[in-house]
Amino acid sequence: MLSDAVQSGWGRTGRSYFGIEHYGVRPQAMTFAKGLANGLAIGGVVAEERLMNSIQANSISTAGGNPVAMAAGNAVIDFIDSHELQENADRIGQHLLSSLAAISRSNSLMGEVRGSGLMIGVELIEPGSKTPNRVATDAVLAEAKAAGLLLGKGGLHGNVLRITPPMTVTLDEANEALQTLESVLSKVAAQTMTS
Structure with a gap:
């Protein structure tokens, strides 16, 4: 292997x-x-x-x-x-995962939230289904970038937001990123529902 x-x-x-x-x-x-x-x-x-x-x-x-x-x-x-960055990755990663899971409960675009440490994926789906939503993923990436948050994209269908902040990320920085991402996801979800 x-x-x-x-x-x-x-x-x-x-x-x-x-x-x-x-x-x-x-x-x-x-x-x-x-x-x-x-x-x-x-x-x-x-x-x-x-x-x-x-x-x-x-x-x-x-x-x-x-x-x-x-x-x-x-x-x-x-x-x-x-600098205990491995421990920081674990601590901040757990915070990001639990926060993203909470956000996903009220955002119809969000499917599975998964990851370990500071290697996190958020699957974006068609509301009301599990169908991959690449269009929404691209929209979230563009809106997040415009708001100063850089994310990656992955997954077999190109519908997974890749969240991989630096291992030196602080709790305050993680919370700022979460606020930005939650706002962007809400905006794109609203646009998706009206189109």
Whole structure:
């Protein structure tokens, strides 16, 4: 089994360094990148010895082992640990999830709210059904951006709002984002009901 920890690694999911650890699974190989060097180009693969020894090439990366990127990776891990960002991701993530679940009870566009730590998805649906609502998702993304809140989009049908704030996010910042998102969702829901 290969675990892709490119986005879910280094404490973002809260309770552990890697999202797969939440499920008690030990992969044979794991990939990681992005969050390790805080934006500096870095990526890695770790695997069981038998898998790593099966690779016959003497190099698998043009820029592999860059000393600056390696130093940045070490510094980021030290910062995550010394500033308890994994714990912050868990605490703020639980707050965001419970708040979004509460908002969803009164907003007909919102379907499932899911996530772990600061890796959250909010499914947008056609009111009164479970049909994915990509149009509303695009409208929410545009309105949120205009209001100063940057969100991502994902899901098989392009109808999931991706909420992945920085691991340094504070409770006040999370609450400000929630207020903005609730306002935007209400506005788009009202537009959807009248169109």
